[in-house]
Every structure is written in structure tokens, then in C-alpha cells.
Amino acid sequence: MEYSAYVGRCLLFFSLAILMDVIGLILFFVxxxxxxxxxxxxxxxxxxxxxxxxxxxxxxxxxxxxxxxEDFLPK
Structure with a gap:
């Protein structure tokens, strides 16, 4: 299964965000x-x-x- 259909093109930033959220929630609830x-x-x-x-x-x-x-081309 291709991850880009669900996550997008930036798997690294998505993974870091999820990891920091999970660790933060664990620390908070502890x-x-x-x-x-x-x-x-x-x-x-x-x-x-x-x-x-x-x-x-x-x-x-x-x-x-x-x-x-078209936004990158000069007019």
C-alpha cells in the first residue's frame, strides 16, 4: 500500500509530529x-x-x- 495517498509527500515531518505528540501525551498523563x-x-x-x-x-x-x-511563469 502506498503511504502517500494517506500521508502526503512528507513522511518524515508527519512521523516526527506523530512521535512528538505520542511522547508528549504519555509524559503528560504520567x-x-x-x-x-x-x-x-x-x-x-x-x-x-x-x-x-x-x-x-x-x-x-x-x-x-x-x-x-502557471504561478511560477512570468506574465
């Missing part, structure tokens, strides 16, 4: 659910990872934009 004395480290680091994954989501979106060839 901080919320675990009775640790340093729970705030997990909650804040998970939130920061989820926020920083937005960079990779934007790169993935920009890499999948299609611009018509």
Missing part, C-alpha cells in the same frame, strides 16, 4: 496520574512537546501544498 513528587516536570514537558510538534505539523502541511505551474 504526570497527571502518577503519584510523584516531581509530577510538574512530566506535565510541563509533555505540554511543551505537544506544542513543539506544531512546528512539524506546519512543515508537513507546507510540504503538501500544491502550487500550479
Amino acid at each position: 504526570g497527571v496520574a502518577a503519584p510523584l513528587s516531581f509530577w510538574d516536570f512530566f506535565v510541563f514537558s509533555g505540554s511543551v512537546l505537544i506544542f513543539l510538534s506544531l512546528v512539524f505539523w506546519i512543515f508537513w502541511y507546507l510540504g503538501n501544498l500544491e502550487v500550479p505551474m
